[in-house]
Each structure stands twice: as C-alpha cells, then as structure tokens.
Amino acid sequence: MEEDGGVTKKFLYVNRRAPYGSIYALESLEVVLIGAAFEQDVSLAFIDDGVYQLKKSQSTDGIGMKNFSPTYNALGDYDINKIYVDKDSLEQRGLTLDDLMNLTWEDENDNYAEKPSISLVNSEELAVLMEQQDIILSF
Amino acid sequence: MASIDVNGKSVEVDEEGYLVDLNEWSEDAAKILSAQDELELTDSHWEVINFLREYYEEYQIAPAVRVLTKAIGKKLGPEKGNSKYLYELFPYGPAKQACRFAGLPKPTGCV
Amino acid sequence: MTLHTVNKSPFETNSLETCLRLVRSGHNVLLFEDGVYGASKGTRFEALLTEAMQSCKIHVLLPDFEARGMSIDSLISGIETVDYAGFVNLVTENERVQAWL
Numbered sequence: 001m002e003e004d005g006g007v008t009k010k011f012l013y014v015n016r017r018a019p020y021g022s023i024y025a026l027e028s029l030e031v032v033l034i035g036a037a038f039e040q041d042v043s044l045a046f047i048d049d050g051v052y053q054l055k056k057s058q059s060t061d062g063i064g065m066k067n068f069s070p071t072y073n074a075l076g077d078y079d080i081n082k083i084y085v086d087k088d089s090l091e092q093r094g095l096t097l098d099d100l101m102n103l104t105w106e107d108e109n110d111n112y113a114e115k116p117s118i119s120l121v122n123s124e125e126l127a128v129l130m131e132q133q134d135i136i137l138s139f
Numbered sequence: 140m141a142s143i144d145v146n147g148k149s150v151e152v153d154e155e156g157y158l159v160d161l162n163e164w165s166e167d168a169a170k171i172l173s174a175q176d177e178l179e180l181t182d183s184h185w186e187v188i189n190f191l192r193e194y195y196e197e198y199q200i201a202p203a204v205r206v207l208t209k210a211i212g213k214k215l216g217p218e219k220g221n222s223k224y225l226y227e228l229f230p231y232g233p234a235k236q237a238c239r240f241a242g243l244p245k246p247t248g249c250v
Numbered sequence: 251m252t253l254h255t256v257n258k259s260p261f262e263t264n265s266l267e268t269c270l271r272l273v274r275s276g277h278n279v280l281l282f283e284d285g286v287y288g289a290s291k292g293t294r295f296e297a298l299l300t301e302a303m304q305s306c307k308i309h310v311l312l313p314d315f316e317a318r319g320m321s322i323d324s325l326i327s328g329i330e331t332v333d334y335a336g337f338v339n340l341v342t343e344n345e346r347v348q349a350w351l
Binding site (some may be wrong): 014015042047048051083088123126127128133134135136138 | 271
C-alpha cells in the first residue's frame with residue numbers, strides 16, 4: 001500500500017460529531033488510520049461536538065460499546081501529529097485543554113523527544129489551515 | 140461460523156480465521172492457530188505476539204506493519220525492528236498473521 | 251478559493267453557523283438540500299447571512315429551495331440561485347470543497 005514517488009498531498013480530516021451517538025467519529029478514525037498507509041501530509045481538526053471525541057476518561061463499560069478513545073493515542077505512531085482543536089468550540093462546552101487526552105508523538109529527529117500533538121486554534125487560524133489543504137474530508 | 144477446538148472447548152473464528160472474541164484467546168489457542176499455518180511458535184514468535192497483545196491492550200487497535208516494525212525496533216532493538224526479520228518469523232505478513240495468532244482482529248488498513 | 255457546502259437546516263445543526271464563522275473572504279458558500287432553509291427571509295439566521303455576504307458569496311440550489319415550497323421572493327436578497335449545472339460549475343471553479351455535513 002506504500003506510495004513510491006507519488007505526490008504528497010495535504011489532507012485535512014474535519015471532525016464535528018460526538019463519539020458514541022453516531023458512527024461518524026469511529027469511521028473517521030478508521031479512515032485516518034487506513035489512509036496513513038499512503039504517507040500523505042495529514043492533519044486533523046476537531047470542531048463543534050467533535051471536540052468531545054478527545055475528552056479524557058471515557059469509559060464505555062456501561063453502554064456496551066467499544067471505547068475507542070485510547071486509539072487516538074496511537075496516532076503519533078502513525079506519524080499523525082498535527083491535531084487542531086477549535087478553541088471556540090471547546091470554550092462553548094465549558095472545556096479546556098486539560099479536559100482533553102494528552103496526545104503526543106515522538107520526534108525521531110530530536111532523540112525521540114515526546115511532543116504534544118494537539119494545538120488549540122482560533123477561527124482565523126482554522127480558516128487559514130483549511131485554505132492550505134488539497135483535500136478536506138468531513139465527518 | 141467456523142470454530143477451532145482448544146482443549147475440548149470450541150472457540151469461534153471468522154471466515155479468515157481470526158478469533159471472534161479476543162477474550163477467548165489463550166496460548167493454546169495461539170498454538171492451534173499457528174499449527175493451521177504449519178508454523179511452530181518459538182520464543183521469537185512469542186515476543187512479537189505478546190508485543191501485539193500489549194499494543195492492543197493499550198491502544199485498542201492492531202498496528203499496521205509499518206507501525207509494528209518501528210515499535211518492535213524501539214522496544215526489542217533494531218535487529219528485530221525490520222521487515223526481513225518479521226517476515227521470516229511470520230511469512231504470511233507480520234501484522235496479519237501474528238495478529239491472528241495473538242487473537243486480535245485483522246489490523247486496520249490491512250487488506 | 252474554497253466552496254463550502256451546507257446541506258442541513260440551520261435549525262437542526264450548527265453547520266451553517268460554523269461554516270460562516272470559518273469561511274474566508276472571497277470564498278463561496280452553497281446551500282442545498284435542507285441547507286436551503288437558511289436562505290429564506292425572516293429566519294433568525296438572516297442577519298448572519300447578510301453579514302457574511304459582505305465578504306463572501308452565498309448560493310442556493312434553486313430546485314431544493316422550490317421543492318420546499320419557497321420561491322425567489324422569499325430569498326434573502328444578495329443570495330444567488332444556481333441550478334444543478336451551476337452547482338457543478340461551482341465545484342470545478344473552486345480549488346477544494348469543504349462539506350459541512
């Protein structure tokens with residue numbers, strides 16, 4: 001599945017749904033992981049209820065569904081380390097960065113230093129980010 | 140639904156031979172699954188199988204080959220973190236085959 | 251340039267509001283399917299759309315608007331109507347499409 005000599009494109013996955021009420025969040029995560037094999041320039045944005053996907057301490061034992069939140073921690077292994085969270089959406093929901101999982105990646109070029117993957121962005125920064133993309137996939 | 144016999148207990152597998160319920164896994168189940176591929180599990184195999192089970196426990200996914208190779212290299216050393224070594228152990232593909240022995244679902248992104 | 255598409259009623263989801271918050275100057279927005287409800291006069295979103303039109307262009311898919319019992323008379327002034335061919339043109343004229351589902 002590896003690309004040889006292909007053109008690298010900028011992909012942005014836009015996530016705007018909460019995790020368990022619909023299939024969108026899980027589907028998006030699976031597409032992101034599958035897409036990672038193509039070694040493109042991938043970013044993830046979490047906007048509106050999408051920010052709930054990254055909430056800490058999810059525990060689904062009581063609802064009989066798989067808790068897929070630990071999988072976001074694997075994104076760094078898949079070289080996905082540009083995760084943008086919309087500051088307005090977070091604030092409207094009474095949340096701060098501390099309420100989200102601490103997602104990190106290891107920088108091979110910096111002695112495997114662990115670095116944060118999540119950046120909080122405002123509307124303007126998010127708008128600019130979207131404008132820089134070749135492909136935007138919405139979930 | 141197909142099944143395998145593990146010490147007299149019937150354990151369900153899907154059409155590709157992966158365990159339906161990963162809680163049904165045991166070392167004996169792994170031995171039976173590998174015997175289907177005419178493979179005898181050595182310590183080197185177990186090292187990878189156990190690694191995969193730990194990875195799944197932590198992240199709730201089976202890693203893609205590229206990710207597995209890198210992570211094995213980091214944990215067990217560069218002489219093991221390369222596809223040559225892993226393919227020699229698991230000729231049908233280190234992610235695909237080893238995951239089956241480990242009782243995990245087929246890796247996401249593996250076709 | 252980006253074409254932003256909105257296909258949900260603004261009363262059902264906040265897609266339209268988020269879209270208009272993040273749209274950049276000079277971009278295009280197309281309302282279709284239930285998104286067209288946002289294009290009609292007199293809703294609580296009218297001011298938001300009118301303000302957005304100062305920097306970007308808003309289009310509505312007329313067949314979807316008419317299908318829901320609304321006519322051009324009830325369209326917020328400044329919103330442009332397109333037919334299916336116009337929809338396709340918008341897609342091809344823009345560098346990328348951002349679907350606000």
